[in-house]
Amino acid sequence: MTAESVAGSVAEFAIGRRSPAAAYAARFAAASAGGAIRLAEIPFLTHLNVRADPASPAAERIGAALGVPLPVEPGVVTEGGGLSVLWLGPDEWLVVGPDGAARELTERIRDAAAGEHVSVVDVSAQRTTLVVAGERARDVLAHGCALDLHPREFGPGRCAQTLLARTGVVLVAVEDGFHVLVRSSFAAYAAEWLLDASVEYRG
Amino acid sequence: MSGRPYRREGVTGRVLRFRFDGRDLEGLAGDTLASALLANGVRTVASSVRLGRPRGVYAAGCEEPNAVVQIEEPFPEPMLTATTVELYDGLVATGLPGRGRLADRPDPARYDAVHTHCDVLVVGAGPAGIAAAGVAARAGARVILADERPEPGGGLLGTTETVDGRPGRAWASAEIAALTALPDTRVLRRTTVIGHYDDNYVVAVERRTNHLGAAAPPGMARERVWRIRAKRVVLATGGHERFVAFAGNDLPGVMLAGAARTYVNQYGVLPGRRAVVFTTNDTAYAAALDLADAGIEIAAVADVRREPGSAWADWAWADRCAERGIEVLTGHVVTAAKGEGEVTGAEIAPRSGRGTREVAADLLLVSGGWTPVAHLFSQAGGTLRYDEGLGAFVPGETRQAAEAAGFAAGVTTLRDCLADGAEAGRRALTALGFGAPGVTVPVVEEEPANAPAEHLWLVESGDYGTHFVDLQRDVTVAEVLRATGAGLTSVEHVKRYTTAGTAHDQGKTSGLLTSGVVAHALGVDVAGLGTTTFRAPYTPVSFAALAGRDRGPLHDPVRVAAMHEWHVARGALFENVGQWKRPWYYPRPGEDMGAAVLRECAAVREGVGAMDASTLGKIDVVGPDAGVFLDRLYTNMMSTLKVGSIRYGVMCRPDGMVFDDGTAIRLADDRYLVTTTTGNAAAVLDWMEEWLQTEWPDLRVRCTSVTEQWATVALAGPRSREVLAALAPGLAVGNADFPFMTWRDAEVAGIEARVCRISFSGELAYEINVSSWYGLALWEAVMASGEVTPYGTETMHVLRAEKGYPIVGQDTDGTVTPQDLGMEWIVSKKKADFVGRRSYARADTSRPDRRHLVGLLPEDPGVLLPEGAHLVSAPVAGPVAPTARPTARPTALAAPPVRALGFVTSSYRSAALGRTFALALVSGGRGRVGERLYAPVGDDLVPVTVTSHVLYDPEGARRDG
């Protein structure tokens, strides 16, 4: 085998990326057909884990650079300019942006940090985003989530790191339901679990 | 119709067909199995567990001690009480002698669980519960009202009382309908609250399809566990009637008075034709009157109280009895139930003892008073106090945000229960900050005033052999007396001696009675004696309900890497490593594991192989103090690592024992990426956070997991360089350009990648890391040449073992130091401290006879030692087993105990060595190199030679290709 022969065979191979729950697209669609519940994956979003002292000038500069302040109130999501910033901890945020924005956003944040101790880590492929929406979304999640998801307690603009059945998730309340951010290696489990939990609500 | 003779006139409904003990019978919609059996005149439902005595229906609810049945169809279920089984078409059941049968086939039903939250949880939809829930819900609180029965109303269902001018049952239904319409109120029927835990965590089980029989919708969960977190809890759990211990009180036909009243009023069933009533209190009179009004002849009421009316000018029960011609015998007891196999009469005697007479009857109603259901209150940590009036323990104080209401709190009349419930609802609202709404208490009819009850536990006799206190356990007063006679003075001891209170009903009707009889025997006060502890669940709950959906594929998450589908498609077998599925080996058609692994090993040693290494834990460690931080956690120096380089490291616990190992990659001055073992990824991240947050908050370091951000392909073997070169034409792969233990960013197969030159096999090797979105693409690109052999964890294990690289958790067990592993070189002498360092100065960690990691070569190169085999030293005394083989070596062990020198941690067939080999932890092992030891395997002793743990390429010549 020569280097050329290997290169030749690589050239014939289509390079493509694949999202962690890609295999579930058809089953999600089928489960969503009744309308009461909607399951889907939003693949390839940009996720940056940002850690900084919330009281530091750097944190403020990062917010300004992103056009969205880093939320300091626990469990809050700030949004703007196509980005949302999820509070993960008192010095930790997840910046969520569109597909392909990781490099540019990372640079923007690093520049804003301007040498202060800030950690920015691209974790876009660390988790994938599952949509659980529709009028029965709360009922489905309640089978495995111990949080009080009543709209008064956990409405749009709220997020939480918590457990869904036997896996950790970042749960985000959106207008018509929830985004469930799950670790990629747990995506298949989460997908199977959601399909199972929605059995009685497919309408 | 067969059910008619014992059905009240005018009662109709949908006819349901069922089979009991082989008889085809009919009942009506709304029946329980118990009411349907009574309606069919079935008196004997089960037999008793020890004595085989016939037993009939005794109660009308979950407290039933007797009528225990096995469901046969539609699916076998053991030990249900006939009083709680709703009748459905096609039900097949048999009575049980106290012991049930499990199905021999898998249960096809679905079970699930759900979390929910509320401001106020009300347990029990009787008058107090409905009143409490109504007040709270109408004020806007989030309310859950749970009740074990299919229909709301609780005690009202069995009576003829009215509320707000309507029959109680209708009032309850209307109230529930109104509450159900409120947006934040949930009414759970057929839902038993089984446990009340700390912080108002309340667990309930809803039976959702049982009552539907074959009509149950497929896919609907049969039972559902409700995990309720409530801000306030109102326990309106009502009460259970007790009986009295007298001779033959277990005969079919003996029944709790309140139960009989329920059968008549709720089910329209006549549990007999002619009844004798035996009571210690007023409540049985209402039962007697309702039965009489339903056409059952009341032959006599024996009231233990001498003159209940004398102190009570307005005691109206006697008059009401007189109106119906019912004879009331005050100061009388029933001394015995009479009959063979079932009640045919009752022996009544004045308490003075003279003038016994026998009254013919097929029904003997008994009421020994009522016990508040304080189970949940007690479970929740509440104290109980003895209430003289009730002769029972009632809820006292609790630390939790919970209170009892209605009869459960010791409140006796309907009017007071409604008021108490409403007050409880109001108090809950106040506590939650809802303000203090006005409370309207429903109006009820005047009830006759009650005379005080007398607390009689047993009817005295010379022979207590059939005075039952626990019907299901066949425990009689005689046995309680034997226990106290043996010296026991604690109710808990008596319970254990006799087994009273331990049966299916957990002593709901018998618990207090047992205490009462013990108190009687010891001549002490029942108040001081107390009861046994109430434990969850309140009623039995199926294993399957508690297991819920965490079964089969959902039992525990399966974690997979991005290339998993490829491995599956290529027929890989998988190893569970923690929650991960890792390819174990890739057998080709006709290959067994041994052959496949030898082939994979040879491919790596001679050509090139690839392994999915994505599961290793990966942590970004960022910050100006990252080097200092890692220096403190690893035994070796990490701060001196150059940017662009990689270093292997070992992490220990403070006790000095190896905890994890991996590599640190220095990405920048202030940035490392460290890897962990697959199983310890989360533990290592937690470990780092723990030290940073709790011990070293001054360090400017932040850690972020990137385990799944990256997919990793390990490319190993002398030809790995050419494969990489082809995939990454822009990368200078020469030894000088890309030396061992360095990393480069490059495009590999058109994908952005970070390539690390590290080796866990001793061969020239690379680990190619890409975004896990591209993991499958990279893997397929690597495989596309057709020249790269995929290999699994088993081959990886063999290859590393040939090099003497330990695996944490396999070659270590929490008692092994780096020095034990022969890795003194990795324990820094320069650093002032690191986690675990101090422990190496302890006496035990410097013992010369500690177990060291060594290699073992079986003298027969074809013999594979089992992992876990032990090692003993030279020939042993004792008889040597006869052996046919001409050999000088010992073949038998001395008599135990035989001191083990160590054990085999890893053992393989090596393609490279052309023989078997093993790694072992051996006492003083490094000093034993060259020594012959023996491994007892089965009945044989396998001779082995101790060697260095590095067996292959000890010079390290192969790592540069």
Next chain:
Amino acid sequence: MLLIACPWCGPRDEAEFHYGGQAHVAHPEDPAALSDEEWARYLFFRDNPKGLFAERWSHAAGCRRWFNAVRDTATNEIHAVYRAGEPRPVIT
């Protein structure tokens, strides 16, 4: 299932937390200066009172912060939660 008030995230189920044992046990400044007995005390001996106990928890499935709680081990009642580094509050 205790309800534990994470100082940041608020009340969450016990299942979201990792237990960390006794609080306020600092890693010795200079372990080498300790006797074997003193080192053993640090390694293996922790208070185990029946009653109020200052203990560590990590909100492992949530914000991943370590914090302290004062809990009554006889009743499981949590009297206070406070952040790592803060002094133990006085419970009356």
Next chain:
Amino acid sequence: MNPLPDSLPDHPDRLWRSAEPKRSYDVVIVGGGGHGLATAYYLAKNHGITDVAVLERGWLAGGNMARNTTIIRSNYLWDESAGIYEHALKLWEGLEEDLGYPLLFSQRGVLNLAHSLQDVRESVRRVNANRLNGVDAEWLTPEQVKEVCPIVEISPDVRYPVLGATFQPRAGIAKHDYVAWGFARAAADLGVDLIEHCEVTGLDVRDGRVTGVRTTRGPIAAKKVALAAAGHSSVVAGFAGVPLPLQSHPLQALVSELLEPVHPTVVMSNAVHVYVSQAHKGELVMGAGIDTANSYRQRGAFHIIERQMAAALELFPVFARAHVLRTWGGVVDVTPDASPVVGLTPVEDLYVNCGWGTGGFKATPGVGWCYAHTVATGEPHPLNAPFSLDRFTTGRLVDEHGAAAVAH
């Protein structure tokens, strides 16, 4: 419908009479559980020391002795553990006769299941260690497991398949109350005072020597004080200023209703935290994992029961419609190396026996024997010498956790 045979033997007509405390004793044993009662019995029987009081704060044997799942085995990994547990097992084998009490000791064997390759390695290691120590032990394939216990699910397709098991045929179960009462009656017959509802509230220590105990029923002088207070050991030893390397945790167990026999042996699965047997009357007896947080509340968290049930049904699908009748919790005292502490303390004449974690019941006669020797002679019995407090200083632990980590 035939009644079941009355399979449980009756307790005798005479047990013990709760004694009134005297002013002083040669030996005061703190804790009237199985260990305390067995120690009292062997003090009297083996050493002729009968001026002994056993103090129990509640009712006799009402703590962990009344709350355990009654499993008896001796197939421990380390020589030190095998020594004391095997000594106990040998005593169990003659105990009914010795005590003159039916203990329902049933040597039905114990299976310890392996669910991963790492479990298999550890299991085979333990079997081999056991054999060298004279402890009966076998490694069984899944098919052999099925022969021993036909209801175990051995399909390779389940989440954590059964890859095999260790089997100790001589292991089994006994009836805990019978054991406790057997020791109690025998000890009382030899002159030991069993004093119930007598809680120790203090220890008198003078010049480094213990001289007595203070109790809710007054002070009691003692030449020697032997602690056997299980989950409350830290509290009691604390009265003498003796710190112990213990943490107390709730441990839960449960029983089902009575069922026809389906389960002929004892199955333990550490990986999924299930252990189950079917007791003599027919109830399934199951133990769960411990709560992680320290607590003296004799009540565990409910989610642990739910997890246990899920794991149990993976192993035993036929249990689906069995019912949980009763759950309860005990308080277990756990040491850093999961091995007990038995021996002397820094306070003279004060002895300690604690840290048995989840394993105390099976050791009852063995530890009673050795602890009695230790108290009587002032020197540890050779079998409990390795379990000294001192080992935490030297580092010579007896680490029965085994490999906790799943790695590579």
